[in-house]
Amino acid sequence: MVTPLNAPRGIRVVADGHGSPTFVWFKRRQRRVARIRNIWRIDDEWWRQEISRHYFELELSDGTVITVFQDLTSRTWCWQRC
Amino acid sequence: MTILCLIIPHLPVQWELKRHPELAQAALVIGGFPHERKTVFDCSEKATASGICLGMTLRQASHRCPDTISLPVDEVGYNRAFDEVLDILNQFSPFVEADGLGRAFLDISGTEHLFGPAENLAGQISNEVIHKTGLQSQIGIASNKFVASIAASLASTRSLILTSGQERSFLQSLPIELLPIAPEATTWLKRLGLRTMGQVADLPINALDSQLGQDGLMAHRLAKGIDKRMVKPRPRPDVLEQSLSFDHPLVDMDALLAAIGSLLGKLVPTLRSRYQVCHEIRLRFCFDNGRAWQDTVALKTPLDSEQEMLSILKRHLETTSLPEGLAEVQLALARLGREFGRQSSLSTGTRSRQHEALQRLERDMEHKFGQSPLKRVVELDPDSRIPERRLALMDAHLNG
Numbered sequence: 001m002v003t004p005l006n007a008p009r010g011i012r013v014v015a016d017g018h019g020s021p022t023f024v025w026f027k028r029r030q031r032r033v034a035r036i037r038n039i040w041r042i043d044d045e046w047w048r049q050e051i052s053r054h055y056f057e058l059e060l061s062d063g064t065v066i067t068v069f070q071d072l073t074s075r076t077w078c079w080q081r082c
Numbered sequence: 083m084t085i086l087c088l089i090i091p092h093l094p095v096q097w098e099l100k101r102h103p104e105l106a107q108a109a110l111v112i113g114g115f116p117h118e119r120k121t122v123f124d125c126s127e128k129a130t131a132s133g134i135c136l137g138m139t140l141r142q143a144s145h146r147c148p149d150t151i152s153l154p155v156d157e158v159g160y161n162r163a164f165d166e167v168l169d170i171l172n173q174f175s176p177f178v179e180a181d182g183l184g185r186a187f188l189d190i191s192g193t194e195h196l197f198g199p200a201e202n203l204a205g206q207i208s209n210e211v212i213h214k215t216g217l218q219s220q221i222g223i224a225s226n227k228f229v230a231s232i233a234a235s236l237a238s239t240r241s242l243i244l245t246s247g248q249e250r251s252f253l254q255s256l257p258i259e260l261l262p263i264a265p266e267a268t269t270w271l272k273r274l275g276l277r278t279m280g281q282v283a284d285l286p287i288n289a290l291d292s293q294l295g296q297d298g299l300m301a302h303r304l305a306k307g308i309d310k311r312m313v314k315p316r317p318r319p320d321v322l323e324q325s326l327s328f329d330h331p332l333v334d335m336d337a338l339l340a341a342i343g344s345l346l347g348k349l350v351p352t353l354r355s356r357y358q359v360c361h362e363i364r365l366r367f368c369f370d371n372g373r374a375w376q377d378t379v380a381l382k383t384p385l386d387s388e389q390e391m392l393s394i395l396k397r398h399l400e401t402t403s404l405p406e407g408l409a410e411v412q413l414a415l416a417r418l419g420r421e422f423g424r425q426s427s428l429s430t431g432t433r434s435r436q437h438e439a440l441q442r443l444e445r446d447m448e449h450k451f452g453q454s455p456l457k458r459v460v461e462l463d464p465d466s467r468i469p470e471r472r473l474a475l476m477d478a479h480l481n482g
Contacts, residue, residue, distance in 0.1 A: 006472070
């Protein structure tokens with residue numbers, strides 16, 4: 001049996017009007033996004049099950065750096081190591 | 083220091099009588115056949131009573147006693163029998179020294195806590211030797227090697243034990259022939275009218291030194307019961323050996339490799355328990371027609387791994403075919419040495435050992451839980467833009 005490693009995990013995110021995260025609930029605590037360090041998009045496999053993700057590399061108020069993305073097809077937020 | 087000396091009197095004769103009990107009443111001479119130009123190596127008490135002594139030519143011996151039965155010397159057999167005795171002695175003390183064929187010294191200082199007083203220890207050793215080898219022994223215990231060896235040679239059925247301080251009085255009346263010095267020195271002492279060790283001990287040391295040199299000094303020291311020589315433990319045998327006999331002669335190479343694997347399975351744990359590695363593997367094949375074939379494999383890297391040894395032997399034997407049915411295979415791990423650090427390879431290094439350990443773990447877990455939870459990380463598409471497509475977990479299946 002093959003189990004993919006680093007599968008996306010759901011995360012609660014509050015975004016501003018432009019769709020940029022401002023608060024995240026990470027490790028059971030709400031944290032403020034201090035800075036967005038990087039942004040990129042992945043659009044792939046449109047010919048079968050489309051993957052369309054908007055990634056944000058975030059620096060949180062306590063200094064932790066995490067990567068989250070918004071699945072643009074389902075409008076859900078996920079956390080993933082990149 | 084407490085030294086025990088064990089003597090197996092007439093070991094060759096005892097050994098031959100064990101093999102040929104029908105010769106118990108004969109005047110037995112060991113050295114060769116009467117027509118051979120050889121000398122008497124050992125002889126039985128009956129032969130000695132007939133006037134035969136060690137070093138006499140066999141021809142002279144047969145003239146002296148025409149009824150003697152002569153046997154050729156089997157030094158390998160005698161040495162093997164004595165090695166068995168030494169192995170028994172090693173159970174009582176780690177300090178065992180073989181002093182020629184049939185005589186051994188043990189340093190038994192401090193062993194009274196394990197085996198009780200010296201009398202008990204001597205009794206235990208004597209019983210063990212006769213029980214396991216069938217050889218009669220004489221035991222002497224004293225504070226040094228010389229006095230212990232004299233005590234052993236004078237002991238009969240019971241062991242002779244001397245406490246510290248009794249040495250000089252014990253040696254006082256014994257003949258000077260018992261001193262281990264050159265025969266010329268003994269003759270010179272006799273010419274002076276000296277007959278006992280007590281008389282030698284009373285001489286001024288300067289006189290003995292000026293007349294006999296080192297022999298004189300040694301004679302004086304030993305006659306006074308002073309001997310500072312230590313027991314030098316014998317080196318451990320450098321070979322681990324096992325053999326396997328087959329009821330039906332083997333003709334198949336795979337079966338031979340399985341047999342070799344089983345022998346390695348017996349030997350390697352012993353090797354590891356001694357924290358040693360093996361530099362050489364010796365194979366001996368005995369065929370059903372009585373012929374034998376011997377092979378030695380020198381290892382580039384000293385090993386203590388059963389798996390690695392087996393794979394080397396497999397490669398070594400892969401071009402070989404068995405000419406006849408194989409009746410017995412003997413495997414010896416030789417040139418054993420200490421385990422030492424080795425340079426790990428940058429790529430693989432100790433991975434084979436780790437792999438073996440993991441294989442064992444997986445087998446154990448499968449045995450215990452029905453399946454192994456061990457997984458391995460595999461690269462699916464390392465360059466994928468989608469992170470979860472890059473790596474995955476798969477069942478390990480380390481045992482194939």
